[in-house]
Amino acid sequence: MGTVDAVDEARSTRPFDRVLVANRGEIAVRVIRTLRRLGIRSIAVFSDADADAPHVRLADESVRIGPAAAAESYLDPARIIAAARETGAEAIHPGYGFLSEHAGFAEACRDAGIVFVGPGVEALDVMGDKIRAKRHVEASGVPTVPGVSDPSLDDAALAAAGEAVGFPLLVKPSAGGGGKGMQIARDARELAAAIPAARRVALAAFGDGTLLLERLIESPRHIEVQVLADDFGAVIHLGERECSLQRRHQKVIEEAPSPLLDAETRARIGTAACDAARSVDYRGAGTVEFLVSDAAPDEFFFIEMNTRLQVEHPVTELVTGVDLVEQQLRVAAGQPLTLRQADIELTGHAIEARLYAESPERGFLPSIGELLVWREPSGAGVRVDGGIRSGQEITADYDPMLAKVIAYGADRGEAIARLDAALTDTVVLGVETNLGFLRRLLADPAVQRGDLDTGLIDRMPDPESDAAPLEVLAAAARFRATEAIDAARAAGAHAWQTSRGWRLAGSSDAVALGAADPSSDDTAPDVIAAAADGAVWLHTASGIWRVPATGRRAALDARLAMIERGGLADPELRAPMPGTVTAVLVADGDTVAPGDAVVAIEAMKMEHRVTASVGGIVRLAVAVGEQVSRDQSVARVEPQPEASETVSSTAQPEASETVRSNTSHEASEPVTVPSNAPHEGAHPTPSHQE
Incomplete structure (x- = not known):
């Protein structure tokens, strides 16, 4: 009898019996963990790309909702509703991104x-439109940044109104979130270019080209406030x-x-x-987001309200x-909040780092492949x-965020130290x-x-592509040699064949590396893995290294090919x-400089503009909507006839010069835009990243 009473009590206190999680990746896992703790049966949805994913x-249960493309799976309200009905889910938790701020999806849930x-449809409607949200909160006395928020203005009228506000200006899509499509204009010329660019991104990403302009606050701090509210006015x-x-x-x-904030400003x-x-x-x-002036921390201005859970909620x-x-x-x-404002006390300090599959050395371009x-x-x-x-398999179908590493300490210094140590121990x-x-x-x-301030990272020096230390290269060479011997033995090779495997792994490059002393604590690898392309990946205390399979001959061939193509520019x-x-x-056939x-190419919620590295006549190799692979040729710039006739042989660089390819990714100008990807904050077709 006591057991039955305990079960009944648990049912009376837990909010639901069955909840479907309409998301993927780390946020789906995080929501499911709370569902398990509360004794609620969890239902996952998945695309074909996520059939065996951790979430x-x-x-407790899972339902396939479509192919890998988010538009045909995670962003399809009908498929999500059907999965909930099929499994008897009482509620749907949308996580963040995807459909979390989609008023139409909230209505569909209500109708079903x-x-x-999440919040009500009114909150989603009002706060999902930055122009409407700004006007709405202004009426409630919330301070906002000076700007222009008139959706009736065309490009020319918007530019004129922006000039009246004064430069610098921030051009923002009204729909969406997470900074997608934002452009900075410091004068009239930049504004004239930024408005159509932002409108194009907004239309492609959100289906809504409405823009607003705001005065750009230099050296701003981005500070957001977490709120909780119930149906009873609390x-x-x-x-x-x-x-x-x-x-x-x-x-x-x-x-x-x-x-930055003191107690008085925190309360205000x-x-x-x-x-x-x-x-x-x-x-x-x-979450209500504000800009705070670093020079005047007691002043703050409303930016927007995110009507969902935030990526950074763990801190x-x-x-x-x-x-x-x-x-x-x-x-x-329908339960009232049991917390009151007086119950909330901030103790200690927490800091979070977002771990992305991207290459800082290549302009933070997304990275895909098998997670070994x-x-x-x-x-x-x-x-x-x-x-x-x-x-x-990490694919280009979704946002590149892999995980979040968070650290807590008694104070900020301890939290930062613990986070740094945790990142050192993270193996990817x-x-x-x-x-x-x-x-x-x-x-x-x-x-x-x-x-x-929000510009600190932009002022940092460009990350350098550091050469792997000799100890790391030696470890990779030894690993390849051991792998070759093991493979030969497994195949029943004769002794002389086994010995030859050693020699091949220890040829000119590897022999010299093998003489290096691998005793350094910082460079001694503790985890090594080989990829399908022959590259060896190593984790050390000083970082993670990828040692490609190509040797000096391949690098020299690539350098000579660049010289033959005309030097530094490709x-x-x-x-x-x-x-x-x-x-x-x-x-x-256009002439480009x-x-x-x-x-423009988009993947993993980012749009990258491929730019010409030389002047001439452009010959296109792709069309809008076409799928391309990394390093695929999308266009070629041919020299103009008159230019080719005057080229002197002295223009060729000396063979001994260091030649660096100015390829499309080095010349690209990245612009973040949301796609049908799984991380936070877009409306009405949101992505999954903020």
Whole structure:
């Protein structure tokens, strides 16, 4: 009888019995963990690309919802609703990104009799439009940045109105989120170019080309406030998060609390956030974002409200002890908040780093491939929110964020030290990541001091492509030799064949490397793996290294080929990453100058403009909508006839010169835009990243 009573009590306190998680990756895993803790049966959905993903393995049930393309799976409301009905789910938790801010999806859930774990349709409608949101909160007394927010203005009228506001200006798509499509204009000429560019991105990404202009606040701090609200009029805030460390308007490292705000300003900005939430009868968990002047930290301006859970919510959970997903579920079930403002106390400090599959040395282009080894860090105060596993294929179908590494400490210094140690212990072999960049960023003196602003990363020196230390190269050579011997023995090779395998692995390059002393603690690898392309990946205390299979002969051949093509500039324009051609910016046969944009390619929520590295006549090799692979030729620039006749043989570089290829990815000008990818903040067809 006692057991039955306990079960009944659990049913009366848990908000739901069955919840479907309409997302993937680390946020799906994170939501499922809270569902398990509350005794709620979890239902995962998956595309063909995620059939064996960690969130599918962790859930109690799972339903296939379509092919890899997000538009045909995770972004299809009808498929999600059908999966919920099929499994008897009472509620749908959308995570962040995808359909989390889609008012139409919230309505579809309501019409189907399924609870949408999120705010009401009014809040989604108002806050999903930056222009409408700004006007709405202004009426409630929330301070906003001066600007232009008139959707009736065409490009010319918008430019004229912007000039009246004054430069510099920030051009922003009204729909969407996460900084996608934003452009900075410092004068009238830049504004005239930025407006059509931002409108094109907005139309392609969100189906809505409406723009707004805001005065650009120099050296700003990006500070956001976490709010919770219920159906009974209670609205509280859980302090702020500092999100100023951004690259191209995408957050990289976040922390709580902000090292800038004092107690009085914290209370004022929290009150403003609650006022913004009340203005739309908000329900559940949400985030109100502000710009704060570094020179005047007591001044803050409303940017937007994100009507969902944020990527960086773990830092708030760590300093408050509040499970935000649990609070979302309870509010969605109609339960009142049991927390009051007086109950919220910020204790200690937490900091989070976003781990991306991208190459900082190649302009932060996304990286794809087989994830050979994934090992999470551990230790005091370390939390990892991840949704990946060893052996998983990282594709261009979704956002490149792999995981979040979070650290908590008694103070900011301890939290940063613990995060750096955790990043050192994180093992990701098989795809390029931003791990090394994150550690360099944490070590920056300004970051250590807490002197942050949204332009800090842009002012950092470009990351260099460091050559692997001799000890690392020697370890890779020994690994290849051992692999060759093991393979030969397994095949029943004779002794002389086995010996020959050793010699091949220890030929000219490897013999010299083999003499290096591998005793250094920083360079001695603790994890080694081989990729299908013959590259060897090694994890060491000093970083992660990829040693390609190609040797000196191949490198020399590539250098000579560049010289034969005319020196430093490559007339062949190549795709910097696999993706989809979203725009062809010139016509076949047009004359282009060095630096002119020729083709735009989108993948993993980023659009990259491939630019001409030489002047001449362009010959296109692709069309809009075409899928391209990395390094595929998308166009070629041919010399103009009169130019080719005057070329002197003295223009050829000496063979002894160091030749660097100015290929398309080196000349590309990346612009972040959301695609049908799985990370946060887009509307009405959101991506999954902020």
